[in-house]
Amino acid sequence: MTATRQERPGHAGLGQALMAAGVLSSDWAPAYAAVPRGAFLPELMWPWDVGAGRSVAVSRVEDPEAWQAYAESDCPIVTQWDDGEHTGTEPGAVATSSASMPSVVFRMLRDLDVRPGDRVLEVGTGTGWNAALLAHRLGAGNVVSVEVDGGVADAARKALERFGVPVEVVQGDGFDGWDRGAPYDRVVATCGLRAVPVAWMRQCRPGGLIVVPWGTHFGNGDAVARLTVAEDGRSASGPFTGPVEFMKLRAQRLPPVVHREYVSGSVADGDTRTTPLVEEAFLDGERFSAHGFALGLLVPDCRQVVAWKEDGARPVWLYSLSDRSWACAQFRDGERTRVWQHGRRRLWDEVEAAHVWWQENGRPGHDRFGLTVDDGGHWAWLDDPSRAWPLSVPV
Numbered sequence: 001m002t003a004t005r006q007e008r009p010g011h012a013g014l015g016q017a018l019m020a021a022g023v024l025s026s027d028w029a030p031a032y033a034a035v036p037r038g039a040f041l042p043e044l045m046w047p048w049d050v051g052a053g054r055s056v057a058v059s060r061v062e063d064p065e066a067w068q069a070y071a072e073s074d075c076p077i078v079t080q081w082d083d084g085e086h087t088g089t090e091p092g093a094v095a096t097s098s099a100s101m102p103s104v105v106f107r108m109l110r111d112l113d114v115r116p117g118d119r120v121l122e123v124g125t126g127t128g129w130n131a132a133l134l135a136h137r138l139g140a141g142n143v144v145s146v147e148v149d150g151g152v153a154d155a156a157r158k159a160l161e162r163f164g165v166p167v168e169v170v171q172g173d174g175f176d177g178w179d180r181g182a183p184y185d186r187v188v189a190t191c192g193l194r195a196v197p198v199a200w201m202r203q204c205r206p207g208g209l210i211v212v213p214w215g216t217h218f219g220n221g222d223a224v225a226r227l228t229v230a231e232d233g234r235s236a237s238g239p240f241t242g243p244v245e246f247m248k249l250r251a252q253r254l255p256p257v258v259h260r261e262y263v264s265g266s267v268a269d270g271d272t273r274t275t276p277l278v279e280e281a282f283l284d285g286e287r288f289s290a291h292g293f294a295l296g297l298l299v300p301d302c303r304q305v306v307a308w309k310e311d312g313a314r315p316v317w318l319y320s321l322s323d324r325s326w327a328c329a330q331f332r333d334g335e336r337t338r339v340w341q342h343g344r345r346r347l348w349d350e351v352e353a354a355h356v357w358w359q360e361n362g363r364p365g366h367d368r369f370g371l372t373v374d375d376g377g378h379w380a381w382l383d384d385p386s387r388a389w390p391l392s393v394p395v
């Protein structure tokens, strides 16, 4: 659905494509038509360019046509790098604020299932576009949005006022929610979480919905969890609705794993064996596959790093986040896969057992998994919430 500069479907054309794809529902179509994403984007922005395979700098002053074309495309657009420390035109190191892909925005709004008069808390204001869509539908007074970054919050506040939807934008840590505006009927996060805060359950009414991109540190991918708050307000539970990738809640980002802090010598320091697993079965094709998501649910405190394939060989590294154990599987075309493991944890054994479990359960997609959050922690389940297993989440 991403438009090239030549295609230029325009705002209306993108809306039709989103409807045809089933992500823009008819109840959200009037808000989509009335609230163009471009009204919330800065003069200099970094859309993801599919052709180039990277974020590219686009200035409204220097190339207004390109700027407009990207604003009306189904692509994510970075609006801040490195928590605002980055200067200059070229992309920075870590994208820290963005306007999400329209298809993702409307998938999540569909999951949020708002009703007239609902009060909504959004965590992660970003540009303010999502808050403006909600305000168009529900009234600006029924939407509160929390943004951790002062500069981002200011810009969003101004854009929302300019557009005529003066949503309350609170600068603060959205992990705490926003007690003063509670109770909410809906809570929606537009940043990825590793732990869902209990505060959101307390601030959302019983029967209300929390829609949140959630995942484990196993990889960068998340899935959208659609949690219903229990009648006693002490837990929230529900299925995942599909894969998604979001920049993470600031305090829940995983710092980059430093290889040499794990492997001081060579891979040969590990105990070695072979495995019948081959690359295609193990990586399951897609970058954010249900397979990788499932492994993250089953193998606690582990980070997977998939290296580039070179000369027919692809190493996959596993790093323990609870100690310095590591494992490496070397997938090589036409050869048996060799594995090395080192440390107290036998990480490859854990991951292989999880892989076998996933296969034996019919290779479930994201939507067969679910999440329950209560005072005692986080729980994952497959098909049946009553057969949940505990998860290790960062506190």
Ligand SMILES: C[S@@+](CC[C@H](N)C(=O)[O-])C[C@H]1O[C@@H](n2cnc3c(N)ncnc32)[C@H](O)[C@@H]1O
Pocket: 096, 097, 098, 099, 100, 123, 124, 125, 126, 127, 128, 129, 130, 131, 146, 147, 148, 149, 152, 172, 173, 174, 175, 190, 191, 246, 247, 248, 249, 250, 251
């Ligand atoms: C993908 S952007 C949000 C997109 C936005 N909803 C829009 O319509 O443009 C994620 C935002 O979450 C913010 N964020 C990260 N951690 C946060 C936190 N702890 N509390 C509130 N906002 C946070 C980031 O600063 C960033 O602006």
